[in-house]
Amino acid sequence: MTEAIANTRTTRKPSRYRWRRRARKTGMVAAGLLVLFYTLFPYYWAIVSSFRSGSQLFSSNLLPTIDFTHYRALLADPVFTRAILNSLIVAGSTTLISLVLATAAAYALGRLNFLGKRAVLLTILVVSIFPQIAVMPGMFELVRWLGLYNRIGSLILAYLIFTVPFTVWVLTSFVREFPRELEEAAIMDGCSHWRILTRILLPLMGPALASTGLLAFILAWNEFLFALTFILSDENRTVPVAIGLISGSSRYEYPFGPIMAASVIVTLPLLVLVLIFQRRIVSGLTAGAIKG
Amino acid sequence: MGSVSLHGVSKSFGKLDIIRNVDLDIADGEFVVFVGPSGCGKSTLLRLIAGLVPATAGEIAIDGEDMTEVPASERGIAFVFQSYALYPHMNIARNIGFALETTGIGRAAIRTKVEQVASMLKIDHLLDRLPRQLSGGQRQRVAIGRALVRHPKVFLFDEPLSNLDTDLRSEMRVEIARLHEELGTTMIYVTHDQVEAMTLADRIVVLNEGRIEQIGSPRELYRQPANRFVAGFIGAPRMNFAPVTATARSETVRLTGPGGLDLGVAGNWSATAASIGVRPEALSLATGETAKASGELLRVEDLGHEHLAYVSIADDLVWTARVEPNHETQRGARVGLGWPDDALFVFDGEGRRLGAQAGMRG
Amino acid sequence: MIARVIARGRSRLERREATAAWLFLAPALIALAAVAFWPLARTLYFSFTDATFDDPSNYGFIGWRNFTDIAGDKLWWLALRNTLTFTVISVALETCLGLGIALLLNQTIPGRGAIRAAILIPWAIPVVVSAKVWEWMLHDQFGIINNALINLGLIEQGIAWTANPSLVMGVVIFIDVWITTPFMVLLILAGLQLIPEEVQEAAIVDGVPWWKRFWSITLPLLRPAIGVAVLFRVLDAMRMFDLSYVLAGNSQRTMTISIYARNQLVAFQEIGLGSAASTWVFFAVAMAAILIIGTLRLDRATSR
Numbered sequence: 001m002t003e004a005i006a007n008t009r010t011t012r013k014p015s016r017y018r019w020r021r022r023a024r025k026t027g028m029v030a031a032g033l034l035v036l037f038y039t040l041f042p043y044y045w046a047i048v049s050s051f052r053s054g055s056q057l058f059s060s061n062l063l064p065t066i067d068f069t070h071y072r073a074l075l076a077d078p079v080f081t082r083a084i085l086n087s088l089i090v091a092g093s094t095t096l097i098s099l100v101l102a103t104a105a106a107y108a109l110g111r112l113n114f115l116g117k118r119a120v121l122l123t124i125l126v127v128s129i130f131p132q133i134a135v136m137p138g139m140f141e142l143v144r145w146l147g148l149y150n151r152i153g154s155l156i157l158a159y160l161i162f163t164v165p166f167t168v169w170v171l172t173s174f175v176r177e178f179p180r181e182l183e184e185a186a187i188m189d190g191c192s193h194w195r196i197l198t199r200i201l202l203p204l205m206g207p208a209l210a211s212t213g214l215l216a217f218i219l220a221w222n223e224f225l226f227a228l229t230f231i232l233s234d235e236n237r238t239v240p241v242a243i244g245l246i247s248g249s250s251r252y253e254y255p256f257g258p259i260m261a262a263s264v265i266v267t268l269p270l271l272v273l274v275l276i277f278q279r280r281i282v283s284g285l286t287a288g289a290i291k292g
Numbered sequence: 293m294g295s296v297s298l299h300g301v302s303k304s305f306g307k308l309d310i311i312r313n314v315d316l317d318i319a320d321g322e323f324v325v326f327v328g329p330s331g332c333g334k335s336t337l338l339r340l341i342a343g344l345v346p347a348t349a350g351e352i353a354i355d356g357e358d359m360t361e362v363p364a365s366e367r368g369i370a371f372v373f374q375s376y377a378l379y380p381h382m383n384i385a386r387n388i389g390f391a392l393e394t395t396g397i398g399r400a401a402i403r404t405k406v407e408q409v410a411s412m413l414k415i416d417h418l419l420d421r422l423p424r425q426l427s428g429g430q431r432q433r434v435a436i437g438r439a440l441v442r443h444p445k446v447f448l449f450d451e452p453l454s455n456l457d458t459d460l461r462s463e464m465r466v467e468i469a470r471l472h473e474e475l476g477t478t479m480i481y482v483t484h485d486q487v488e489a490m491t492l493a494d495r496i497v498v499l500n501e502g503r504i505e506q507i508g509s510p511r512e513l514y515r516q517p518a519n520r521f522v523a524g525f526i527g528a529p530r531m532n533f534a535p536v537t538a539t540a541r542s543e544t545v546r547l548t549g550p551g552g553l554d555l556g557v558a559g560n561w562s563a564t565a566a567s568i569g570v571r572p573e574a575l576s577l578a579t580g581e582t583a584k585a586s587g588e589l590l591r592v593e594d595l596g597h598e599h600l601a602y603v604s605i606a607d608d609l610v611w612t613a614r615v616e617p618n619h620e621t622q623r624g625a626r627v628g629l630g631w632p633d634d635a636l637f638v639f640d641g642e643g644r645r646l647g648a649q650a651g652m653r654g
Numbered sequence: 655m656i657a658r659v660i661a662r663g664r665s666r667l668e669r670r671e672a673t674a675a676w677l678f679l680a681p682a683l684i685a686l687a688a689v690a691f692w693p694l695a696r697t698l699y700f701s702f703t704d705a706t707f708d709d710p711s712n713y714g715f716i717g718w719r720n721f722t723d724i725a726g727d728k729l730w731w732l733a734l735r736n737t738l739t740f741t742v743i744s745v746a747l748e749t750c751l752g753l754g755i756a757l758l759l760n761q762t763i764p765g766r767g768a769i770r771a772a773i774l775i776p777w778a779i780p781v782v783v784s785a786k787v788w789e790w791m792l793h794d795q796f797g798i799i800n801n802a803l804i805n806l807g808l809i810e811q812g813i814a815w816t817a818n819p820s821l822v823m824g825v826v827i828f829i830d831v832w833i834t835t836p837f838m839v840l841l842i843l844a845g846l847q848l849i850p851e852e853v854q855e856a857a858i859v860d861g862v863p864w865w866k867r868f869w870s871i872t873l874p875l876l877r878p879a880i881g882v883a884v885l886f887r888v889l890d891a892m893r894m895f896d897l898s899y900v901l902a903g904n905s906q907r908t909m910t911i912s913i914y915a916r917n918q919l920v921a922f923q924e925i926g927l928g929s930a931a932s933t934w935v936f937f938a939v940a941m942a943a944i945l946i947i948g949t950l951r952l953d954r955a956t957s958r
Contacts, residue, residue: 028763035755036765039772042832043779045798046787058796060805097685105682114672120679127690129943131893133912134936137700137919137929138693141710161689164682184344185377185438189391190365193674203381222780224896225912229920240782244900256790263783274778278771285837286844346667361666 043267050260057257070261079234080262083242087266090152090238091220094159095213101160102167103209107197109168110175111183121172128165132225135161143230154230155238159223163216170215170284174208175201211280214273221270239266293320294355294368294445294478296341301350303336303502310336312502313350318480318495320355323472325489326482327525328499334482337499338448341480342371355445365391367446370439374451376431378423378438385410385419388437409437429460436471449481453488465491486528490514498522520643523569529600531569531637532611534585538565547638551585551605551629557638559647566641574635575613577601583628587611591623603627694936700929707923720930730931732906733914734938739823740898740910741891741942744830749884751831752838757872759839760846777836785900788829789816819907826898826908830891838883845879846872881950888946892939911935 049057053069074080108114109121139158140149148154178201186196202209227238237245243262246255274281296318303311310333318324326334339345341352343364352360359367378387388409389402410416413433423431432452439447449468453461469492472479483489489496490510498505498513498521505525506518517523523531536549545562547555553568578584587605592615601613613629638646701720705713724730755773759766776784791798792815800812815825849872857867895912902908904917915935919928 025763028758028761029765031758032763032765032769035758036769036772038832039769039776039836042784042787042791043775045791046783049790060798060801101682101685104678108675108678112671112675112678113668114675117675120683124682124686127686129889129939130690130694131912131932131935131939133893133895133915134697134932134939135690135693136697136916137925137932138696139689140919140925141696141700142688142693144710157689160685164685164689168682179375179377181373181375181377182379184339184342184371185373185379187344187364188342188369188371189438190394193671193678195394197678200379218778222782224780224782224899225916228899229916240780240896243780243786244782254793256786256793256796259786260790263779263786267779267783271775271778274774275771278774281774282770282840282844285840343667363667363670 046260047264049256050264053257070258071265074258074261074265079237080242082235083237083239084266086152086236087221087239090155090159091217093156094163094220095217097156098160098163098167098216099209099213101164102171102212103202103205104197105168106171106175107193107201109172111178112193124165124168127161128169130161132161136226136229139226140230149230150232150236152231152236152238155220155223155227158226158230159220162223163219166219167212167216170212171205171208174205174212178204207280208284211277211284214277215281215284218270218274221266295320296446296478296480297353298341299351299353301337301340301352302348303333303340303345304348310502311340314502314504316497316504316507318478320478321476323479323481323492323494324497325493325495326480326497326499327484327486327489328505329525330484332499333502334499335450338371338450338480338482341446342369342448343367344371368444369446369448370442370444371448372435372439372450372452374454376423376435376455378431378434380423383420383422384415384426384434387423387434388441391438391442405441406437409441412440413437428456429464432456432460432464433467436468440471445478447477447479449479449483451483452481454483454485461485468492486526490526496526498525500525517637517645519645520567520569520639523637523639523645527571529572529612529614531571532575532613533567533569533639534605534609534611535567536565538563550609551587551611553585553605555584555636557636557647561647562638564640565638565646567639567643569637569639570611570631570635572600572612572614574631575611575615575629576631577613577615578628578630580628582630584630585611586626586628589623589625589627601627603629605629697929697932697936700925701933703926703929705925705929707925710925713926716926720926721934723927724930724934729906729909730911730914730934733909733911736823736908737892737894737910737912737938740827740830740894740908741888744827744834745884745887745891747827747831748835748838748887749880751835752842752883753876753880755835755839756842756846757868759843773836773839775836776833781833781896782900784829784833785897788825788832789901792816792825816901819905822902822905822907826901829901830894830897833897834887834890838887841883841886842876842879845876848879849875877953878950881946881953885943885946885950888942889939892942893935911938 048062048064050070051065051067052059053067056065056067109117139161143149143154143157146153146157148157182200183196186200191199222240223238224240224244227241228244231237231241234242239262243259243266246259246262296316298314298316301311301314301316302309314337326337328334336345340347341354343352343359343362347360350360351358354367354369364371379390382390385403385406389406392402392405406419407416410419413436415430415433415437418426418430418434423434426434432455435452452468453464456464465488468479468481472492481488481492493510495507495509496513497507500521506513506522508516508518513522513526517526520533524533534549534551534553536547536553536555539546539548540563541556544556544558545565547553547557547562547565547568549568555568557565585605587603590602590604590610592602593600594617599615599617601615603611603613605611611629640646702715702717703713704716704720755769759770792800794800794812794814794817797812797815799815800809803809804812813821815821853871853875854867857871862870893912894910895916898905898908898910899913904913904921911931912935915928915931918924918931922928
């Protein structure tokens with residue numbers, strides 16, 4: 001018995017461990033490449049397709065070719081450029097408004113003591129799970145009453161339902177992590193709450209505001225249901241709906257080339273920003289969720 | 293000028309009582325140090341005085357004026373924080389002068405005051421830097437400068453030196469003592485460091501579980517602790533204690549306890565004695581008649597300037613004695629311990645010290 | 655000195671802070687009241703009326719009839735079944751895939767940073783774009799996927815993935831998994847990084863094999879993170895609209911309850927009926943939320 005154990009011991013040579021470690025590492029790298037392929041290939045293929053026109057589009061050659069036909073056509077199309085402008089206005093305004101509202105709210109929720117704080121936090125959390133469809137009839141009425149139907153103003157208003165809870169939540173968790181003594185020092189220096197917020201907190205919140213703002217911007221930029229329902233005419237459409245409605249001249253000619261080009265145009269700038277702010281976005285996305 | 297008085301001050305967070313009914317009077321120009329174990333409420337008490345934490349009950353007066361409801365910035369006090377709490381996005385000059393910006397005095401006047409304070413603290417060459425470009429000691433000076441510039445009636449320090457290394461700590465300790473001497477302003481200082489407390493304080497306030505255990509000069513606290521808690525808290529290594537049984541006789545009281553303890557104490561005040569205490573520095577290794585207790589020598593620690601002997605006088609009772617470096621006792625040997633009569637502290641069942649006069653000779 | 659203990663209810667300083675807090679909160683709360691609670695209340699109200707879009711101001715109360723009408727509509731039940739099928743399968747797949755990728759990214763492998771960045775891409779691009787890109791890749795004649803499968807000799811001719819009624823739900827789920835797995839990965843990865851490394855190291859030193867480490871250490875410690883991620887994803891999947899709508903329009907095979915409700919509202923111009931359907935959606939989502947949160951609570955209570 002002891003002999004057998006001794007035997008197995010001796011067969012475990014260092015080389016065996018080295019081999020096993022290498023195999024493990026190779027396996028993991030292969031898995032990593034697979035994940036990379038899975039997440040990136042569709043977008044890569046969209047880019048490749050967007051640079052192909054005519055019968056070239058149907059080639060399954062994986063290497064890119066450069067042909068700007070679709071891009072030129074799109075940028076000359078007033079409906080599409082108008083949609084980009086609309087989306088910029090809508091997402092920009094929504095983001096700006098929610099950041100202003102959320103910064104003030106986050107200061108109160110993260111820093112001040114008052115009765116009912118938990119209730120407020122819970123209320124805000126509950127709003128974030130409202131299905132959009134559930135508020136749509138009431139929102140419809142509100143939008144009509146305000147005279148915003150078929151105007152992009154309706155979207156700026158409606159999008160607050162998801163950007164405000166989200167930004168409040170993320171910024172609150174950020175404000176909470178602020179050193180307590182820094183705030184106390186400001187109080188000692190005679191700062192009102194307003195002054196603490198604007199002179200001490202805000203200058204230090206720049207990065208957090210940028211990443212939270214970018215996330216809110218993406219949410220608003222990508223929204224589809226309200227944009228589809230509250231806007232009737234082409235000139236007021238936002239980008240996602242515009243892309244969703246691009247159609248060919250006939251039933252059989254399905255314009256995938258232009259659609260891919262449009263997709264690339266409206267996503268590439270955002271993706272660059274996302275990659276630049278990658279780390280902060282990840283912490284922004286998860287901070288809100290883990291604490292809930 | 294800058295007297296501070298607290299009357300029946302309490303603070304609770306929900307059901308948790310942090311400060312319980314504290315009365316305290318601090319005279320103008322005094323240097324008072326709050327000490328106590330962590331969680332005793334010393335930092336909260338400081339914040340109550342500052343107005344950073346509102347009191348649940350009681351009154352706080354500064355300079356004879358009720359300040360209980362007055363906002364922190366209008367109480368005429370300044371606060372130096374443990375983490376320094378410098379504004380990371382402002383340069384040093386702005387950090388120091390920030391409090392003056394809301395008072396409506398001109399920029400030039402602020403600059404003059406800031407420069408004055410900076411030269412006093414020898415940080416005038418750093419005014420354009422940002423806090424992160426400064427060393428710990430320099431940041432500490434800026435934090436003090438920020439307090440100085442407001443010409444407060446009372447300075448509050450919350451463990452200001454605990455983030456510094458040992459060398460800088462003693463340097464800054466001397467600096468703070470110098471400031472107090474020069475300015476003559478009331479200072480209240482929270483620390484867990486006994487050396488800081490003993491060296492800086494005119495009076496020390498010992499806090500425990502939100503209550504004041506004793507107020508007194510460093511010398512008083514060391515020589516005449518009011519109770520077992522203070523006796524154990526002040527002094528390092530801490531005082532040795534042993535439970536005793538008291539038997540009253542005609543003239544004296546006999547105290548018996550572990551390690552062969554058998555003491556006759558004059559005066560019947562010690563009839564309710566439940567424990568005794570002796571400081572390590574009062575103990576000596578003794579033999580025969582002079583030994584009042586005995587036990588097994590567990591080990592001797594050589595700390596260079598002193599030797600600490602650990603003597604087990606009962607199964608679960610180890611006493612520490614500060615002994616002469618040239619003792620020649622083997623580990624495991626039975627040793628006797630002796631002490632002068634006036635070094636004995638006697639406590640009753642509730643921990644109060646008995647016969648307050650007995651140990652007063654020192 | 656007589657200690658005067660004056661017990662105040664709340665001090666002026668505290669009241670002042672509370673006032674400031676409500677002032678800071680007011681704009682956000684007013685905004686939420688206007689765009690969330692008021693519309694929701696109006697939706698509930700409309701669901702008891704026979705209002706239509708032709709003349710929204712002229713309506714009468716009809717009690718519970720809208721609700722019973724919807725409950726009697728076979729299409730509603732089909733939409734509900736579709737939604738539940740979609741939710742269960744896609745969230746299950748996302749959780750498994752997300753867990754796998756998160757575990758991989760938690761190892762030190764070359765290019766970890768690149769993967770972590772790349773994984774944000776499917777999440778950041780609009781659902782409409784993702785739907786279109788996949789629709790193009792899955793095209794029956796010219797799609798790259800059919801081409802690859804034909805070249806590999808796996809199929810004779812292109813499969814009409816999105817046009818084939820029996821395949822389309824699978825395609826919707828597949829694309830949704832691609833879009834939302836990143837979110838799962840990020841949340842689970844954040845949970846993984848909360849697990850102290852020493853715990854794993856202790857187990858390694860004790861000779862615990864990797865599968866046992868995974869089952870008995872990693873997974874139990876990850877449960878809260880996975881629970882929260884699943885909660886978010888389920889609630890999101892229950893209200894899914896855009897992916898199905900863009901990919902298959904009003905096809906009954908992929909119609910979700912959100913699409914059903916919007917059809918009542920927009921296509922049939924029935925505010926009352928649409929509101930009732932929307933209210934049903936709201937309660938379905940709320941039920942799911944309560945169920946999952948309850949399970950998480952129970953889980954937390956029993957694991958203590």
